Structure formats: structure tokens, C-alpha cells
Amino acid sequence: MVAPTFYAIVVGVGSGTGASVARLFAQGYPVALLARKESSYAPVVEAITKAGGTAVGISTDVSDAQSVDAAFARIAREWPQAKLAAAVYNAEAGFSYKPFLELAPEDLDRAISTGAKGLFYFAQKTLPLLLDAVGAGPKHPPTLIVTGATAALRGSVKFAAFAAGKFAQRAITQSLAREFGPQGVHVAYTIIDGGIDTPWGKDREFNGGVADGKISPDAIADSYWYLHTQPRSAFTQELDLRPFVEKF
Amino acid sequence: MVAPTFYAIVVGVGSGTGASVARLFAQGYPVALLARKESSYAPVVEAITKAGGTAVGISTDVSDAQSVDAAFARIAREWPQAKLAAAVYNAEAGFSYKPFLELAPEDLDRAISTGAKGLFYFAQKTLPLLLDAVGAGPKHPPTLIVTGATAALRGSVKFAAFAAGKFAQRAITQSLAREFGPQGVHVAYTIIDGGIDTPWGKDREFNGGVADGKISPDAIADSYWYLHTQPRSAFTQELDLRPFVEKF
């Protein structure tokens, strides 16, 4: 087997967005899938392998710098000659939807850990690799994509902790876009505005249960691939995605 | 010849964005090209025809309701059975880059006419057609895309008139997205942030003349096609595009 020239990394691979993104990017690159639990990434690795792609799952806690270090050491051993073409940060902690006075400091910590700290560690690991790939003749500009949400733009009742994490995440992503764009790395943020159509969300109603009232994770994946393939003369920094019936 | 089932309309077809969009959409649909002067659209019609596509050029002043009416009457005669799949509003008046006290009322009028009034007329003509197409089994949700600019987000020194037109245009587009999205029509706005690589701009330096320091009109066209093909479960309302070296 020939060592791959380029590969991709997806953080936060479970039943929704991350899995769709991983499956789609696996059509172009070998992919490393990072998730806290093996049970999250194992079925995705299997599906990709069955479809003829290459995938490696790595149990990682993105909010723990050492765990992130270990994951990247593992990736380096896996594909020692290859360059990083695309990195997707899609980690999500469940969030604490509570009146402010009922939130515990831990609710804020968790939102910040997954929203901001994990991205910070991940970006510090991936940006040198992406910069290194810029000169290696990639088909598309090396890309870092971060999954955002409406709560990255708007603080709302019961969203104080979650919004704090997402605002901080958007701040970091925007700062990175301004710093690394001119060096040839494409940094993009997506505002996911609506419920996502995952097995988890199956029984939850969004938009009155209307067809396509939830966002298809495959459609999100398509948008990530589109972002990745943009030439450097026309980078999108921020893009919103919502179901046609979503109020906004 | 079989009458086409779906067609597209592009307003503002000259040497840059409009021409690229027209050529790309012509790979999927017959296209009507509207521009003030025949000399603007004629070469594009020729290029599309030569490539095996179908294009009709119509001299139109979008800031004149009667001229817009006439253009749509002509389109209806051209393809009486067909439905409108996509409409792109890309009209641009040259703009008056002057200190505020040197601007004439006509500078404001011109910016508003092209930016807001023309879009108003165009949207009032196209939205009923796009709504009508929703039920006709289109491959992609019927789409209205409007070409915006940085000046739609930010009023700057010497940009008072131009920004007034672009802000107003964004207001209309956003209002339409909120009203017609739930009816199945995708309404999107693009923030073009940078110089465009047109023959007109050939001798103008942007970003110090660095390669890819100007936006490729073909890359803009790709983004419009991507927007058009988004499924209704994941519509993008607003998307920015800028060269990797652009300061923002």
C-alpha cells in the first residue's frame, strides 16, 4: 500500500454532523476520527472501510491537552509522510439549558472546555500541519472548519453557558482566519441554525415536524466539502445553514 | 426543439461576475441575460451558444419598472412553458467614491436605484415565478441570489452613497429570505469582500498584485451554483467571499 499524500481529521464523530463529514471527506482522503468514546467512532470507521475508504478512530478528550497530544502522535505514526489537507472541529458537549441562577460553574466550564479550549488545543496542533501542507501542492487550500451555532451570535435566556462557549469559539476561529488566511490556510466557521436530523433527534420535533424541518447532516457535510474546495482567491469565512422553515 | 422545463435569469451581465455566473448556470439551464447594453451581454450569449448552451440577451434598465416588465414579457414569450429555477441579481452601477459633502443627490439616487429599486422590481417579478416553480418538481429549490459587498455591512468614509444602496439591498434580501424561505424559495446574499479579477480590473492593483489577490469571478459563480444546489433542509442565507490575503 502506498502511503497517502494527504489526509483529513474530524473531531467529534458520533451519529450526526461529524459522521456525515467523515464519510464525505473519506471519499477524498484517509481520515482520522477523534471522539471521546470508541462506540461513537467505531461504526463510522466501519462504514468508511466497507465503502473502500481509509479511516482510523482515536479515543480523544479534546478538552485535555495531553489526550490531544497523544492523538496527534498516533496520527503521525499512522501516516508519517502525509500532509494534513483538512481539519474539522465538530466537538460538542451536551449543553445546560437552565435559568442563569440554576447554572453551576461546571456548566460554564464544560461549555468553555469543548467550545474554546478544545479548539485551542486542536488548532495549535493542526495549524502547523496545515501550514506545512500549503507548500506541498495540495489540490485544495488546506482547511480548518469549525462547527458553530446560532448561540455563537446571540446570547439568550437559558443559554448563558452554552453561548459563552460558542462566542469564544467564534472569536478564536475569526482570529485564526485573519492570521492564517494570508498564509494560505482557509479557516471557516459555520452557523448551524436549527435542529439536526440525527438518530438522537429522531423523536424531537422541530418546526412542527414538517419534512426537512431539521438540517440534514449530509447537507452540512456537503457545505464543508464545498468550503474545503474553495480556491484561495475566494475564501468564505462564515456561512449559515438552516432549514427553510426555521424562524430567524 | 423541446421547450425547456426550467430556466435561469441573470441580471447584470458584463465582463465579471455576471458573465461567469451566466456561463456556469447555462450548463444546467437556458439562461436569460439582462444588461443595460447589448455590448455587455452579446459576447456572453455567443460564448454560451458556442459551448452548446442556450442564452437570450435582453437590454434592460433594472431601475426602470417598465423596462423590467418588458424583459419579463419577453422571457415569457421565449419559454412559455418553463419554470424559473434560479434568478441572480448582480446589477451594479459604478459608484461615487467621494467625501460626503462632494456627493450630489444623483449619486445617492443612482446607488439606491441599482442597489434597492432594481432588486425590488426584479424580486416582484421573479418571486411569483419561483413560487410557481416550487411545486413543479425542480431538482434544486428555486433560488434568488443577490450579489452584495462589504459596503452592505459597513458604512465608511467616501462610501455614504454606495453603502446606502447596499445596506438597503441587504435589508430587502433578508426580508425576502424570511418571507419566502418557508414557502420553499431559497433567498441568499453574498458579501463580495475584495477586488474582482475582471478585464476591467486588470491594471488595478489589489493586495499588492499578489497572485490570487483578486477574487476569481468563476469562483464566485461556483459559490452561486453551490447555493442553488443546497437542499431546503440546509439553506445558507449569507456567505462572504474574499481573497486569502484580503484584510478584514
Place this chain on the structure above:
Amino acid sequence: MVAPTFYAIVVGVGSGTGASVARLFAQGYPVALLARKESSYAPVVEAITKAGGTAVGISTDVSDAQSVDAAFARIAREWPQAKLAAAVYNAEAGFSYKPFLELAPEDLDRAISTGAKGLFYFAQKTLPLLLDAVGAGPKHPPTLIVTGATAALRGSVKFAAFAAGKFAQRAITQSLAREFGPQGVHVAYTIIDGGIDTPWGKDREFNGGVADGKISPDAIADSYWYLHTQPRSAFTQELDLRPFVEKF
């Protein structure tokens, strides 16, 4: 009688914001009150005079350049030696709250005329006067304040025309702030987000009729005076105002 050293102008004086602003600024300056109809400004002129202030009412159509010219000629005759300390643009046309396809071009024209064109004429008249006042030792930096609304930030269903006018207005105001701030003129925009407690609004319910659920015009006037008195080391460009119970 000694000629006043400084005076103020308020455009759009009726029963609400404009009247409150005029009464408050009349405690510091002679004020010229511009409104379309004498019946709008006459009671305010009377109230100010009765309270010991000086007010001149001038019938003006701000969307008509000649009418604006005439009003400023009148003001120059009234106070030939005085400098302009503060100018407030508070003109408001009634607005067309209709589905987009029911709007007439005139609805857009009206929104643009009052929102953008009138401000354009007014600013072209007042900015030279405000610049002239900068060097004349005013107590507070010469100030131009424009009354905005939520629709200046957000295009919504049935607000396409009104939002186009308010977005355009905000674009102009922001451009002026960036151009004339460094020359010592304070240009500010207020986002009025809620129903205003006017005689006109008396029977309209806002926020379920709760006390203080509508914005007090006197509170708006206080904010305008506060903006006017800010020193040039700390100018506010934009400020929102809403009732405590308003959803936003």
C-alpha cells in the same frame, strides 16, 4: 435681545420623540423645529415658548431638496450670528407593513425618501454648520443624532420597504461618523427597539399593556441629550433603547 451663540435643529417634530427632544434641547438652545405640517410643530413651539425657551417652527418636506434649502435659509435669517450645536434627524414616514408582493414601488420610495434621502439633504446642510461650530468654542462637541429602529439592523417579513430605508439610513450615518468624527463632529445613531408611548400609540397595546412596556419619549430625549454632552474623548456611535419587557 442678544442673538444666541448656539442653536439646535430638530427634524420630525410631532407628538412623540421629536417633541420631547425639542423641549429638552430648548432648555439649552434656541431650537428650530422642522415638520411637514404646522399643526405638528405649533403646539411644541407654544410649549417651549411658554416655558421660557425660544423655538421657531418651519414647515418642511425633508424629502424635497428645495424645501430643505428654504428651511435652512430661514434659519440663517433667524439666527445669523449663531452656530449650530446640535441637529437631530427624527423624520418618519408612516410605514407599509405588507407582504412583499403587495408592496408598491411607492412604498419603497417613501421609505427611502424619509429614511435616506431626507437625511442626505439634512446632513449636507448641517455638517458644514456643525464643522463651523467646532472651532467656535461650543460647550459640547457639535452633534448630529439620527433616530433609527430595529429595522435598521434586521430585515423581517412585511418590513422589506421600511427596513430598506432604515438600513440605508444607518449606512449613511455610520459613514458620516467615520468621516466627521475625526473633524470633531459627533455623529450618533439610536436603535429604538419597541413601541413609543405617544398619544398616537395610546390605544395600541405593546407588551401586553404592562406599565413602562412602551418607550417614554422623554427617556429617548434624555439619551439624545446625554449623547450630545459626551466629550470628544468618548463618543458613542450607536446605542439601543428598549422597554425592559421587550423581547429581543
Place this chain on the structure above:
Amino acid sequence: MVAPTFYAIVVGVGSGTGASVARLFAQGYPVALLARKESSYAPVVEAITKAGGTAVGISTDVSDAQSVDAAFARIAREWPQAKLAAAVYNAEAGFSYKPFLELAPEDLDRAISTGAKGLFYFAQKTLPLLLDAVGAGPKHPPTLIVTGATAALRGSVKFAAFAAGKFAQRAITQSLAREFGPQGVHVAYTIIDGGIDTPWGKDREFNGGVADGKISPDAIADSYWYLHTQPRSAFTQELDLRPFVEKF
């Protein structure tokens, strides 16, 4: 001596904004001044006392929940019968202006601790007190004001860590405004856009050293007092402040 009916708390009292705010609010209320080091608040306590006001300084680390608890226990002992009229969160850690790849995780932690966590603890302590004051007949609506910055709106090169903290802070403040506004508590955020004229900044040039090119901390204090005195029919949620010559 009669126990005060209402008091104020200012966090982050040193040589700049906090000291000016404390001195101004001390003209209306006894004030508790919280700062990490006694040397920061001691001169302010002395100045207020000399001017006839009442001030209590408390050494507090706002990023440490127990330290915050202790400070509030101390305040409760100091004025056991009084209600909280106004709370100002002005804590600022020095910030790490570095290329992203040179930032340490501690730089992010520090920005988040002061920007978001400290505000979280402070708000959880003050909001119940402010709610309790709503019904106690205060002259002005009980108020929580948070000092923000341009970096709360925009992530820039070398600002990734600092912006993350300020974005998160704005998210929390905005969420609190939406939750507690309808309960009668005024929650406001200020965008300080420019260098502040402090002894610390004396030798640093801003805006080419032009007079008033730095923001006067007393002018910031005036704006906080103005915010505090707004009636509940017209709350400002966000307000920017910048020197007249500042580019924005």
C-alpha cells in the same frame, strides 16, 4: 450613623475606569471596591472618604469562587440592611498579544477566567441582590454593567485568547439582559474602543498623541452613571465609546 438604604459594588478598581466609576457612584451610594490587591483600591477608598463618601475595599480574586463568596459575605456584614443598586464588572487581566502558535493554554485560561468566569461568579452573587432591590423602591432600576471592548465584537490577529474571553463575556451579559431585563434589572455592556487615558497609559501613544485621542476614564464613568439612571421604559443594552479620532 444610619445604615445606607442602597449601595454599589465595583469590581476591578485600579488607576483607570474602575477608579473613576467608583468615585462617581460614590456620590450616590456607599461603594464596595473589589480588586486583587489592596494597593489597587486603597487610594480610591481614601479619595472617596476624603470627598465625604463611603467606600470599603475588599481584596478579591474574581476568578476564584470562594474569594468572591468571601467578598460578598463581607459586604453583607458591612451593610446588612441595604439593597444593591448597582454592580459594575470591570475586571481585566493583562492580555497576551501574541501570534496564535506562541500562545500558551494559560493565556487562554487567564482571558476566560477574568472575562467569563469572574463575571459568572459575580453575576450569580449580584443578580439575586439586584432582583431583591427591584421591589425596594430604588430611585433607578437596579443595574449590572459590564466593561467590554472591541475584542468582544471582533477576533483579530494576536487577539485569539483575549477575544475569546471578551466574546464569552458579551455572550453572558447579553443572555443576562434577556433573562433579567423583564424582571426589572438593567444589564448593560459597553464596548470600549480605544486606549484609556490612565497613568499606566501615560507614555503610550494612541492616535498619534493627539489631544483627547485616549478615552477619559471619567467619561466612561459618566456613561455608566447615565446607563444606571435610565428608566425601565428605555434600557440601553449595548453602547460603544471611542475617541473622536479613533479609526473604526
